[in-house]
Amino acid sequence: MRVRTEDLLSVRDSEPIDPLLRERLTADPDSAREIERLARVRDDLRRLPPIEPPHGVWERIAAQAARPRARMRPALAAAAAAVAAVAGLLLAAPWRAGDPPETAGPPENRVLPALPLEPEAPDLETDYARLVAESARLELMLAELGHTPQLMNAGTAGTIAELEDYIVLVDEQLSYAEARDADPRYRHALWRERVDAMSALLHVRYAQARTQTY
């Protein structure tokens, strides 16, 4: 019997599913173990602490708010919303492989959420918080895909390895920027680069996970 992750997730989350299929999956020891593992992943993710805003971001926003700028209120609200959104996401962990919340319809029609768009008002601090939040969201998505052994084409494995290596290097630069108290614009640009690379990696790994059944 070929088992699809979507079906296992449906059983895990007690969602409507063909009763016959549910019975077969719960009776199959391998499937039952995988459902248990998926449940543990979900529970672990829900136990993650809410991410805190980047160190010093509130001070920077407050300092900027003290300056006479008309649109600082919306900027504050947007920054708070971005951080709150990721905190809520970490607690609820609603996304899962094969079931992105932004899309509806039959599973085969579902695609990944759109890549992050440019903000309407690219205020540095606001956008910085947004990028950090988006980065955490992408990490969560990747974690949900898991690391169970998968049959993998070498070309795909090479692409994943390259993207992962690239992200490691961007991350090290971000840490170095923190250690040297570098100008926020460096960090902003690097976080943007990280989000792009994480999005690209997620697309590849998501496609790899989906095509496992073929």
Added chain:
Amino acid sequence: MRHPNVRPRHPARCALALLWAAAAAVGSAALAQPPRPAQPAQPAQPAEPAQGLEPATPPSEDDAARELEEARRALESAERDLADAERAARQQEARDERSRAAEERARQRGAAQDESVGELERARRELEAARRNLEEAAREVARLSARAVGPIVRDFRLQWLGTGQRALLGIVIEDDPRGVRVTGVSPGGPAEEAGVAIGDVIVSIDGRPLVDDGRRPSRVLIEHLSDIEPGTTVALEVARGGDVRVIDVETREREDRVIPFEAPRVEVFTNLFRQGPWSSMELVSLTPELGAYFGTERGLLVVRAPEDESLMLEDGDVILSINGREPNSPEHAMRILGTFERGETIELTIMRRQQQMTLEIPVEDGPRRGTRSRGDSA
């Protein structure tokens, strides 16, 4: 002492690293100072010609942003195409199954089945092509994003490259009153493999407190990493929730090639394996159950060998090590292979029909001619 998993640096890479470092020394922008206005980055000059390649000409920031946005759209489009191809393959597979179920029309079913199987194969080929397109689109997003950062970050990178830190953890950190807070964990990186998570606060490294002398904790951590050899395992004391635990992380070496998607020359190196004759190979990590059939509990099972027979691998081989390094996943295997360059020889230790042997495969552009150098019983 170098870690056994760390390959000696290739002379060409050392030369490249020296060029980068020299450029870093020339670039005088102080990190704590505001970045310079956008202008052509002088330190990018060293990307010139070591191997007859065209130098990377940084696009203007507007052009780079536009190209990146187009690449993002192309990735979305590739994602939709892949979903379409999956749906088509799934539908074809369902038709194929229905066809097989029609036992009362055996002869007719046989003909229909042949036709159906052909359609299924075609659908699978299209699915594979869609997947490859998506991967290329993803790589294009990464490549353009790396190039779109402009001279500001390129200068910063050169500063970073000039540092002595070669041992990597794969985390993003921010200073915290107790040490450093982890705000990002690199997927597939050393810290993730060891279990470090977002929100962890690293209090000490190898017993050295990060908050000790008034300096930035992040700086203390970075300096410690600069003092150790890549491959060294470090003990991170981590506060998570109300608990404190010690997580051992085996650091990874920073490759001299540095930014994988920024310089065209790097594409040439990695493409030897990602797009070359190795790319058709299919691998899966052995589970204990699978391993019992192959006479080993570890390694990567070659489910489909490379189409290029000169690479000598066969379906059913189990790759135990690559020049002494044991791959723990297909991605890890490709990461190891990606460190080889033309002229070097790959030594694959494999299990074949429960017999251990070593294949020696030269890395070259043209058709490869591997040799089975030695074999011994498992």
